[in-house]
Amino acid sequence: MLNFMDTVEEAVAGIQDGSTVMIGGFGNAGQPFELIDALMDCGAKELTVVNNNAGQGDQGLALLIKEGRVRKMICSFPRQSDSWHFDAKYKAGEIELELVPQGNLAERIRAAGAGIGGFFTPTGYGTILAEGKETRIIDGRGQVFETPIHADVALIKALKADGKGNLVYRKTARNFGPIMAAAAKHTVVQVSEIVPVGGLDPENVVTPGIYVNSIVKVA
Amino acid sequence: MTVETSLQTAEKPLGRDELARLVARDIKPGSFVNLGIGQPTLVSNYLQPEQDITLHTENGMLGMGPEATGDQIDGDLINAGKIPVTELPGASYFHHADSFAMMRGGHLDICVLGAFQVSAAGDLANWHTGAPDAIPAVGGAMDLATGAKDVFVMMTLLTREGASKLVDTCTYPLTGVGCVTRVYTDMAVFLTGPNGVQVRETFGCTFEELQALVPVPLMPVAPEAAPAVEP
Numbered sequence: 152m153l154n155f156m157d158t159v160e161e162a163v164a165g166i167q168d169g170s171t172v173m174i175g176g177f178g179n180a181g182q183p184f185e186l187i188d189a190l191m192d193c194g195a196k197e198l199t200v201v202n203n204n205a206g207q208g209d210q211g212l213a214l215l216i217k218e219g220r221v222r223k224m225i226c227s228f229p230r231q232s233d234s235w236h237f238d239a240k241y242k243a244g245e246i247e248l249e250l251v252p253q254g255n256l257a258e259r260i261r262a263a264g265a266g267i268g269g270f271f272t273p274t275g276y277g278t279i280l281a282e283g284k285e286t287r288i289i290d291g292r293g294q295v296f297e298t299p300i301h302a303d304v305a306l307i308k309a310l311k312a313d314g315k316g317n318l319v320y321r322k323t324a325r326n327f328g329p330i331m332a333a334a335a336k337h338t339v340v341q342v343s344e345i346v347p348v349g350g351l352d353p354e355n356v357v358t359p360g361i362y363v364n365s366i367v368k369v370a
Numbered sequence: 371m372t373v374e375t376s377l378q379t380a381e382k383p384l385g386r387d388e389l390a391r392l393v394a395r396d397i398k399p400g401s402f403v404n405l406g407i408g409q410p411t412l413v414s415n416y417l418q419p420e421q422d423i424t425l426h427t428e429n430g431m432l433g434m435g436p437e438a439t440g441d442q443i444d445g446d447l448i449n450a451g452k453i454p455v456t457e458l459p460g461a462s463y464f465h466h467a468d469s470f471a472m473m474r475g476g477h478l479d480i481c482v483l484g485a486f487q488v489s490a491a492g493d494l495a496n497w498h499t500g501a502p503d504a505i506p507a508v509g510g511a512m513d514l515a516t517g518a519k520d521v522f523v524m525m526t527l528l529t530r531e532g533a534s535k536l537v538d539t540c541t542y543p544l545t546g547v548g549c550v551t552r553v554y555t556d557m558a559v560f561l562t563g564p565n566g567v568q569v570r571e572t573f574g575c576t577f578e579e580l581q582a583l584v585p586v587p588l589m590p591v592a593p594e595a596a597p598a599v600e601p
Contacts, residue, residue, distance in 0.1 A: 177429045177430075177448075177452075177466070178429075178448060180429070180446050180452075181446070203466075227508055227509050228508065229505060229506075230504075230505040230506070238505055241505055242503070242505075248506075252510070252511070252513055253508070253509050253513060254428075254470030254471075254473060254474050254512075254517070255512075255513070256466075257465075257467040257470045258467055258474075260466075260467070261467035273474075273516040273517075274512045274513045274517070275512050275516075276516070276546075276547060277493075277544055277546070277547035278512060278543065278545065278546070278547075279498075279543050279544075280512070321446045322431075322447040322457070322463055323427070323429050323430050323431055323446060323447055323448055323463065324445075324446040325430055325463055326465065326466050327465070328465065329465040329467075330465055330466060357465075
């Protein structure tokens with residue numbers, strides 16, 4: 152069921168304590184700042200957040216972490232020059248980290264959306280990030296078994312949606328949007344523009360509306 | 371002249387830019403290439419238009435152009451180091467799973483990475499110092515190391531303390547096993563693989579002087595892999 156919401160608050164209202172929330176974006180590109188701010192205001196806590204990073208500076212995901220709303224981060228690259236809020240929580244032992252190689256993160260999210268129960272990959276074989284995981288030699292290469300990452304909710308940003316929920320993105324802001332939209336039970340999208348049905352060329356749709364539940368226009 | 375001393379192609383060790391120029395020269399025309407964050411990024415300054423190299427950035431683009439300046443800066447168009455960049459004619463965008471699938475599926479010809487250590491067998495350590503209080507961050511390093519057809523490393527040969535970073539066995543946590551094919555350093559270019567470590571050329575030292583610095587057995591390169599032209 153597709154709903155067009157008037158406000159970001161309305162769009163995130165169903166997110167409950169303890170939810171797993173995928174948040175799109177690589178760095179600030181594609182990060183749905185307005186939806187994250189609304190998630191902050193709605194008060195949900197004990198969240199598991201899936202994102203490539205663990206927040207930059209003093210905005211978006213970084214603030215959610217600072218306010219203690221995030222119990223666990225699943226990400227590939229938490230440590231950055233401006234990740235001070237995550238760094239402080241991590242060093243204080245107040246946040247759990249599941250560190251995942253970036254391609255495994257993307258593929259595990261994709262696997263969830265595609266109904267795949269897991270996959271073997273050479274990435275990480277023989278490293279500490281594969282410790283405790285099932286391994287196999289396939290075609291002469293050591294490979295590690297990785298499982299899908301599902302989510303209750305995905306918060307993503309796209310450029311435009313049409314009346315059917317089809318999405319197009321802009322440049323490298325696309326990043327995790329399409330795979331997170333498919334991996335979550337409920338996908339909330341903030342867009343810059345909503346066009347009527349027929350307003351997007353079907354040949355150019357990146358995320359078909361079947362993966363989308365709520366759309367809100369953000370100025 | 372002995373075989374060994376003939377490997378020396380520069381009187382002094384190479385600077386960062388000279389090394390980047392050498393790596394750029396060695397990339398075959400038409401290649402799809404991913405340049406890691408830091409020193410490897412310098413390579414893009416020396417790629418020639420006639421080489422027709424397509425740069426990949428793992429956050430979702432082929433056909434990446436130079437760093438953006440002034441009015442070109444667009445927050446939606448960044449590279450893996452989160453630096454604003456430009457797009458070249460013929461560029462394409464794709465989502466993260468596709469971007470890593472083209473890497474993991476062996477479609478990229480070369481990736482160039484920095485390193486803390488490389489072992490004689492081509493093991494790579496470049497993501498974690500192993501310090502107990504360090505916050506680990508891996509990004510795409512493990513995918514690049516295992517996915518690209520060729521993995522080139524750029525690094526100084528010695529640490530600040532004078533220890534060789536080309537080692538018998540890595541002491542830092544591994545990024546990938548047996549994945550590195552070439553190591554470009556300020557003092558020599560090494561070819562790594564199942565046949566041991568071969569030295570292609572040396573800079574500012576002889577083969578014997580190099581061997582004295584490096585704790586793994588070195589061999590002069592087989593003639594077919596020797597440098598084609600002077601740098």
